[in-house]
Amino acid sequence: MTPEQAYQQLLQRAKEIAYLGTAQGVLGWDQEVNMPRNGAQWRAEMQSYLSGQLHRKATDPEINDLLAAVEESDLVANPLSDEAVNVREWRREYDRATKLPTEFVERFTRVVVLSQQVWAEARAKADFSIFAPNLGEIIELTKQKAEYLGYEDKPYDALLDGFEPGEKTENVKRVFTALREELAPFLQEIMASSTQPDPSIVEDRDYPVERQRILGEVASAGFGLNYESSRLDVSTHPFSTNLGPGDQRITTRFNPRNFNDSFFSILHETGHALYEQNLPAEHFGTPRGEAASLGIHESQSRTWENLVGRSRAFWAYFFPITRQFFPKTLADVSMEDFYFAVNAVKPGFIRVDADEVTYNLHIMLRFEIEQAIINEGLPVEEIPAMWNTLFKEYLGLDVPDDSKGVLQDVHWSHGMIGYFPTYALGNLYGAQFFAQAKADIPGLEEAFARGEFLPLLDWLRQHIHQHGMRYRAYDLVEVVTGEPLSHEPLMAHLRAKYGELYRL
C-alpha cells in the first residue's frame, strides 16, 4: 500500500468515526432538550452501545499499520501540512486510547456512572463524607490512568494533556501564579471602592422570557452566528454542540427575573458556536477541521461573552435596543448604570456565577487542589479543608458548607481531573488574542458601538479558526501574537475596565 492509499483509508475511517460521533451528539442534544424522562433508560443503553462501537473503531490495530505506512513518508514532510497535522493527531489519539487496557476503561466508566447519583445526593445534603469513598476510588483510578498514559515530569501532565494537548503543569503554574499575585490585591481594591453598581437592575427585575429569547438571538446573529446553520433551545445547563457542517446548536435557560443568566450564557455559547461554524468545513471530522484545544475553545466563548458582550462599546449600541424590549423594566435606568450592573464584581462561592474578575481565582484554587491530589497524594478526607483554606485566602470568604464549596462542580464525579485549568486558560488566551486584534484593527471597539462585529469575526477566522488543530494552543498564541501566553493582557484589560468603573 502506498502512503497516499493509507492516508485515504485513514480519512475514510475518520469520516465513519465522525458519523458515529455526531449521531451521538444528536442523541445527547435531544436528551438535554427534548427527551421525556421515561426515555432515559433506553437512551443510556443506545449511547453506551454507540460509545463501544466508537471505541472499537478508534482502537482498531489496523489504524496503527496505516499510520505507520504514512508516518515516514514525504506526505507528512511538512509538519504544518493538512496531512501531517491529521497524522500527528490521529497518532496521539490512537496511542492515548490504546494505552488504557479495556478492563480499566470499563471499570472507570462503571465507577463514574455510579458516582453521579452519590455526588448529587452529597451535594443536596451538603455532606462531603457521602461522596468521599467514590471520589477516593476515582482518584486512585485517575492516578493509575496517568501511569498508563505516561508523562515526563508530573503525573498531572498526563491528565492535563487529555484536555489541553501538550500543555504542562509548570507552564500553567507560571501564568496562574503571576496572575494571582496581581489579581488578589486588585480585587481588594475593587471591594474597598466607595463606587459600587446596583446589580439588582439585571438580577431582580421583570424580564419576560420570550423577549429575552428574541433579544439573545438578535445579539448572537449580530455577532455573526448564522441561524440558517444554528438554533437556540432551552436546557438545564447551557451548552453548544456541533452536529456536522452547517449544524451548530446552542442552548440556554431563562429566569424571568434575571437578565444576566440567559443573555450572557447565549453570548458565551455563541462564541463556541462561531468557532465551530468557522472551522474549515472541508476538513470536518479530521483534526485539521477541529478546535485546537478546550482552552482555545473557551477563549472564543469568553471573547464574545466578556470582551465584546460586557464592553462599554457594545452596550452603547445595544442598550437602546434592550430598552425597547423591556421599556417598563428599564424606564429609570441609564446606559451607564446598566453597563456597570452587568459588570458587578462580587466574590461569591459558586464558580459558574462568578464575574470576570473573580472567576479565575475559582479555577486556580481547583488547579492547586488537583495537583495536591494527583502529584502529592493529598488524602481524600483532607480535600474540603484545603478547599476552604484556599477559598479564604483567594476570595476572602468563609465557605459555609460543602455544597457551596468542594461539592459544587460535577467534573470530579465524571472523572474529569485536569479539566478546570482550561477555563482560565481560555480567559488568558482570549485576552491576549483580543489585544492583538485591537492592535491589528484600528477602531475595533468603536465599531462595536455601531453594531459592527464582522471585523472581529473575520480576524478570529483568519488567525484562529481557519487553522483547526494545525498548531498546539501554546504555539498558536505565539504565531498570532508573537509572545508566549502571559497574564499581562488579561490583567491590563481588567485594570483598565474595572479601574474606570470603580474609580480606582
Ligand code: ZN
Ligand atoms: Zn464554555
